[in-house]
Amino acid sequence: MATSPTQKPPVAIVCVGMAGSGKTTFMQRINAHLHTKHQSSPSNTAPPYVLNLDPAVRSVPFDSNIDIRDSVNYKEVMKQYNLGPNGGILTSLNLFSTKIDQVLGILEKRCLPKEQPAASSQATIPPYILVDTPGQIEVFVWSASGSILLSSFASTFPTVLAYIIDTPRSTENTSTFMSNMLYAISILYKTKLPMILVFNKTDVKDESEAVDWMRDFESFQAALRKDEENEMAGGEGSSGYMGSLLNSMSLVLEEFYNALSVVGVSSMTGEGVEGFFEAVEEKRAEFEKEYRPELERRVQEAEKQKEELRQKEVRRMMQDMDVSSKAKGTGKYAKGKGMEKEEPLTVSDAEEEEDELSGLVDPDDEDEDAEETGRETFDDGLKARYEQALNDSSGGVGSAANYIRSSQR
Ligand SMILES: Nc1nc2c(ncn2[C@@H]2O[C@H](COP(=O)(O)OP(=O)(O)OP(=O)(O)O)[C@@H](O)[C@H]2O)c(=O)[nH]1
Numbered sequence: 001m002a003t004s005p006t007q008k009p010p011v012a013i014v015c016v017g018m019a020g021s022g023k024t025t026f027m028q029r030i031n032a033h034l035h036t037k038h039q040s041s042p043s044n045t046a047p048p049y050v051l052n053l054d055p056a057v058r059s060v061p062f063d064s065n066i067d068i069r070d071s072v073n074y075k076e077v078m079k080q081y082n083l084g085p086n087g088g089i090l091t092s093l094n095l096f097s098t099k100i101d102q103v104l105g106i107l108e109k110r111c112l113p114k115e116q117p118a119a120s121s122q123a124t125i126p127p128y129i130l131v132d133t134p135g136q137i138e139v140f141v142w143s144a145s146g147s148i149l150l151s152s153f154a155s156t157f158p159t160v161l162a163y164i165i166d167t168p169r170s171t172e173n174t175s176t177f178m179s180n181m182l183y184a185i186s187i188l189y190k191t192k193l194p195m196i197l198v199f200n201k202t203d204v205k206d207e208s209e210a211v212d213w214m215r216d217f218e219s220f221q222a223a224l225r226k227d228e229e230n231e232m233a234g235g236e237g238s239s240g241y242m243g244s245l246l247n248s249m250s251l252v253l254e255e256f257y258n259a260l261s262v263v264g265v266s267s268m269t270g271e272g273v274e275g276f277f278e279a280v281e282e283k284r285a286e287f288e289k290e291y292r293p294e295l296e297r298r299v300q301e302a303e304k305q306k307e308e309l310r311q312k313e314v315r316r317m318m319q320d321m322d323v324s325s326k327a328k329g330t331g332k333y334a335k336g337k338g339m340e341k342e343e344p345l346t347v348s349d350a351e352e353e354e355d356e357l358s359g360l361v362d363p364d365d366e367d368e369d370a371e372e373t374g375r376e377t378f379d380d381g382l383k384a385r386y387e388q389a390l391n392d393s394s395g396g397v398g399s400a401a402n403y404i405r406s407s408q409r
Helices: 023-040 074-080 085-097 100-111 137-141 144-156 174-191 208-215 217-232 240-252 254-258 273-328 347-358 363-392 397-408
Strands: 011-017 049-052 128-132 159-166 195-200 261-264
Touching: 011 023, 011 137, 011 144, 011 273, 023 128, 023 159, 023 195, 023 273, 049 100, 074 085, 085 100, 085 137, 085 144, 100 144, 137 144, 137 174, 144 159, 144 273, 159 174, 159 273, 174 195, 174 208, 174 217, 174 240, 174 254, 195 273, 208 217, 208 261, 217 240, 240 254, 261 273
Parallel strands: 011 128, 011 159, 049 128, 159 195, 195 261
Antiparallel strands: none
């Protein structure tokens, strides 16, 4: 049995963008494109796996394999918790993210390559996982649940962000364009995932102007000057401090632009979709080369911290046991173990001491000594068992607590 070499794990494409930028239409377009590809060649490609994470959407124009609306009722959440629309979306996402282990379980089962006979070349796993997100981009990108969902995807699949931009609106003037780019940069640094800028709605206005502004500093300068003149003539534009701010920012952003793939797409006509999937494949390679090692380093760091915490717990427990032994007068603080010999207080004590020296021992005293030794052995045994329980456990404190609980039953 061998794994078919053609079966790569799917790339998770997470679509984010400002409200109305065309995320859902774009999702519908790329979903349709992959389904058409599957129908024309069923043995080479499987259909995509689709997730809808927008709890507030009324209807989605594509079939989702996993839909947040099946698990969380957004309207009910708003009513129950007395929330507004954004709070409702955030709470719905929080509730959904508590089930992320189950979602990942399903995704792993359906989307990860399985062992299959080498002879079989049939593509059985989806080539892509498509994820639609809520229109309120900040609710997803800046919330704890958004981070949990994204990092969970990225820990299992190569994950790429598709940042959808409304091209006609975004290239209206230089300040709108710059605001959009700054938003993209903040998401890139927040999520630390490879990103593709998708200039959408190219049937209305093509992406060439935006790409020029990004790649050619002179061209952005020219656009800025035009905006200044426009503002002086009473129109909308950017002059004065705004102009010089935009000027300096365009210089600073050069580095950021270089890290991005840029594509122009019309979700209406389907133009540019092939180019988008080429960019996704580039980003898959980038994810494996740059992001995967960084992710693994972070996982190792977290494991190391967990181990250190566990070791600290073991030491603390051992110290606690020493203290309790001291309180009982057993263990290393027991009689005859490094403690100063006490003066006899009474005549009978002195006689007992003499008897000990002469080898005459009272049978009752023998019992006491045996009891003492027994207690020491018990303490040592208990220590060893605590140590064993803590060492065996991977959950540290929790497992020690379980051990204590079970030993009390
Ligand atoms: N001309 C044109 N219109 C588009 C294109 N893509 C989307 N639209 C239109 O843009 C509007 C918003 O599209 P949606 O897909 O609902 O945008 P969205 O980002 O999912 O919106 P929210 O989920 O509300 O944030 C709709 O009227 C679409 O028909 C495109 O490529 N060309």
